[in-house]
Amino acid sequence: MIDNATNTGLKIEHLIESLLFVAEGPVSLAQIAAALNTSPKQIKRALLDLESLYQDRGLQIQNLRGRVQLTTNPKAASSIEQFLGLESQQRLTSAALETLAIIAYRQPVTRPQIDGIRGVNSDSVIKNLIFKGLIEDVGRSEGPGRPILYGTTSSFLQHFGISSLKELPPINAEDDQLQIDIKSDKNVENSESDPQYVSMKLPENDG
Known part of the structure; x- marks a missing residue:
């Protein structure tokens, strides 16, 4: 296998950068490796x-x-919205943020599991999050009725300013209590009736 970086005179990092720039969406390590005639392991390195750069x-x-x-910060x-003449990003309600938090930390997760944690029906909230492109259908559960499994999208990462799910803040290890300060997040809609944070108990993961 001949590394394309050897033929072009460019470092492999620079070639990857070029591929990500022209890609229409997220691409797998295998796709990049195939294009550059190298291994996924080398692409990962x-x-x-x-990422450091x-x-x-x-x-x-x-x-x-x-x-x-490859996305914008x-x-x-x-600044980008103003330059392109776009409306400001629509903010999220505390219910939407609560549902997003459950999906982000427990994914893949079904709607019944989400409802069980929140204690209310989450159907409309989930539909709204799908419409916003923050969550998506990632498969089917093997449980009764094979309910849809939900996971977060790359738009979710972009919305909250992180590059990977590994950057999500850890849950309190002592009581598995997740508290998210919604007033510190400019993407969250606040009102006088909203709490200062979303707090929920995350049950132990069965899987």
């Missing part, structure tokens, strides 16, 4: 170098379920 830059490398994408969102 090179991506780590790229993009620290505190206008662009960032997003990694979700083994698929990577969420901190630049307002």
Whole structure:
């Protein structure tokens, strides 16, 4: 196998950067490796170098379920929206944030599991999050009725300014209590009736 980086005179990191720039969406390590005639393992190492390079830059490398994408830094969102003449990103309600938190930490997860944690029907909230592109159908559960499994999308990462699910804040190990400060998040809609944070008990993961 001849490494394309050898033929082009460019480092493999620079070639990956070019591929991600022209890609229409997230791509797998295998796809990148095939295009560059190298191994997924080498691509993974090179991506780590790229992620380090993009620290505190206008662009960032997003990694979700083994698929990577080159995106803009969420901190630049307002400037980009103004430049493109777009409306400001629609904010999330506390119910939407609560549901998103459950999906983010427990994915893949079914709607009945989400309802069980929240204590209310989450159908409309889930539909709204799908419409916003923050969650998606990632398969079917093997349980009775084979309910849909939900997971977060690359847009979720972009929305909250993280490049990987590994960057999610840890849950309190002592009581599995997850508290998310919604007033510190500019993407969350607040009102006088909203609590200062979303708090929920996450049951032990059966899987």
